[in-house]
Amino acid sequence: MGCCPLWCDVSIVRPHAKSVVDDHVHVIGAGLAGLSAAVRLVKAGVKVSIYEAGSEAGGRCRSFFDSRLGCRIDNGNHLILSSNHAVMDYLQIIEAENTLHVHEEAVIPFVDLEEDIRWKILLKKRLGLWALLFPSQRVPGTRLIDYVTALRLVWAADDKAIGQCLKTSGSLWRRFWSPLCVSVLNTDPALASAKLLRAVVWETFISGPAVTKPLVPKDGLSETFVNPALTFLKEHNADFKFNFSVRKLDYSNGRVARLLGRDSAVDVARRDMVVLALPPFATQKLLPELGVPDKYEPIINGHFRLRELEHERSFIGIVGGTAEWLFWRDNIVSTTVSSAKALLNKTNEELAMRLWCDISRVFSLRQAELPPYRIIREKRATFTQTPEQVQKRPKMATAFANLWLAGDWIDTGLPATIEGSVRSGEHAARAVIKNIKIYQGP
Ligand SMILES: Cc1cc2nc3c(=O)[nH]c(=O)nc-3n(C[C@H](O)[C@H](O)[C@H](O)COP(=O)(O)OP(=O)(O)OC[C@H]3O[C@@H](n4cnc5c(N)ncnc54)[C@H](O)[C@@H]3O)c2cc1C
Known part of the structure; x- marks a missing residue:
């Protein structure tokens, strides 16, 4: 593909x-x-x-010094996977592979804030699929049959939206497909292109390496x-x-x-x-x-500087909050909201309050007041990846x-x-x- x-x-x-x-x-x-x-x-x-x-290179993928937070931050959190072979080749040529922080566990951790449940998605090719046979290894609240019906994605015509192939209700949708689709396609998950989702699932879970590790830039x-x-x-x-x-x-x-x-x-x-x-x-x-x-979709990122954070550098996917992702290192916590059109009319303070609420719940923090923050709105983060727009590529x-x-x-x-x-x-x-x-x- x-x-x-x-x-x-x-x-x-x-x-x-x-x-x-x-x-x-x-x-x-x-x-x-x-x-x-x-x-x-x-x-x-x-x-x-x-x-x-x-005046600088990088376009939509860049870092800069933020005077309010007193440190360098990224315009937006970017997660890549070790199965992204073109990126890995590019980094090898420019000798930048060692600038990546490798999450040694081949998983994507998730939390459902509404129901206070945590789980991990295995990024292992064969073992990952076999693991679905064991209820303890599945996304909480899902049955084996839910995964079998996902095979409809394989046969979906190129002009189909994800909502026309996958069931857009139930735990598998809420806790797996919806967060995966909005993050990867930056588009309303039900309306996004099934063809593009299939390409990602194929390269990550089927044709890719036996083990895929999440990677983020070290600095x-x-x-x-x-x-x-x-x-x-x-x-x-x-x-x-x-x-x-x-x-x-x-x-x-x-x-x-x-x-x-x-x-x-x-x-x-x-x-x-x-x-x-x-x-x-x-x-x-x-x-x-x-x-x-x-047509374009925005992504909103909020970066917060905490007094201290006693958690080792990592990240987590969020269900049932405002943000979909939290990334943290040292005392900086960064949040991502994809396909964020509905939030563009909110003030920075309103956004910061909502995102801070997610952070407090993920880390069970008692710090009530809002710490220093920076909100970055990328209004044209990507084009809207619906079948109709994809056909215009x-x-x-x-x-x-x-x-x-x-x-x-x-x-x-x-x-x-x-x-x-x-x-x-x-x-x-x-x-x-x-x-x-x-x-x-x-
Ligand atoms: C907030 C955010 C979060 C993201 N998260 C992820 C993620 O987690 N994982 C992931 O894989 N991807 C992510 N992406 C997507 C990724 O950043 C983009 O796909 C990628 O950076 C696009 O690169 P590009 O070179 O195609 O385009 P661009 O970065 O837009 O580069 C185009 C360049 O052309 C320049 N330019 C424009 N007009 C002219 C002109 N007339 N003359 C000369 N130069 C011009 C621009 O200044 C720019 O530097 C994210 C994007 C954003 C905005």
Whole structure:
């Protein structure tokens, strides 16, 4: 699932081989998709220039110093799994694997705040499925038959919503499918795409490694996914232009010929290639003819600085609260609410009170007053991943001979996640390299 049709082994292109170095690729957008494409390209010996509208790289996946909390925080909690193989390959190339904190237990812990029950979802392939035979290993309140009916997901047509395949009531829905779907697809679980959920279930519980471990950055998103990539790219002579927003593309003979910024322009030579790694709304401004997903879902994160927290670094999924996830390390507790449209009209204080209530209940805290906090609203965290919007995802190839698309919203067969964006960048890089080789002849 989600495999690239344009497979090309980048390792056979010798780094610094003259024929490849002569080619120049312009990567527009320095989010994870753009960085992933750029890293693969420089590794193959291609000259890369990166143009980023912001003053820093990372896009929707970044860290910054928060003066109110007095520490660095992430724009949002990001959880990845060791089965996310494109992410793991990317981190290996940029030598950032050891910046991840590995949760040694292959489980996702959950708590139901309404009924005060805790349980763990096993992330083990074979053992995990066999374990369902034992009531003590199932999600509390579920029967074996509930899991059997989930097989409907396997046969669901690509245009079906999850609510059309799975039963949207009962304990399995409330305590497993609903939290899984809203977290992975950032969309109302009943309305979200069954096809994308199937891809995740397939890669995590069926085709993936025997044991999947949850991973989070040790220090921050930028320290894991962004800064090591920038170092790697600089070491490979990539060229960066920050605060360069590409406003328009000029074309000539079916190829991109110029990138126009606000005050300057960059000529794209006849043999140059371009990778556009922007969000859908920004891509459509440059390619008005292209159909793109046009609905978005917010994610709200709340970060709280406690006086002290005597719990080892970890995370937990929440059912029956406002937040769906709690992550903590040292004395910082961070909460995530996905598909949070209904909360966007609340004030920061109202949100903080509700999220603090969840934190207090999870940790049985007695601290009544609200600690220092920061609320971050990412209004367009991902596109809305309903079947109707998923059908609008374009392929990475475009009508222009030297232009490819990348981003978490491109049709990778995966949800809009780090794995999806990194994989899309990798696919675009492979297509570019294949094209360079065709262009040069055998
Ligand atoms: C709060 C939050 C929580 C999340 N949690 C998770 C999680 O737990 N697990 C997970 O796997 N994923 C998660 N995601 C999703 C993940 O962050 C995204 O899928 C990924 O970061 C998208 O990367 P991208 O490169 O495709 O897009 P972007 O990050 O949007 O990158 C696009 C870049 O293009 C730049 N740009 C835009 N217009 C122009 C222009 N005209 N010229 C030049 N540059 C331009 C932007 O500034 C940006 O840097 C989360 C996202 C958010 C917001």
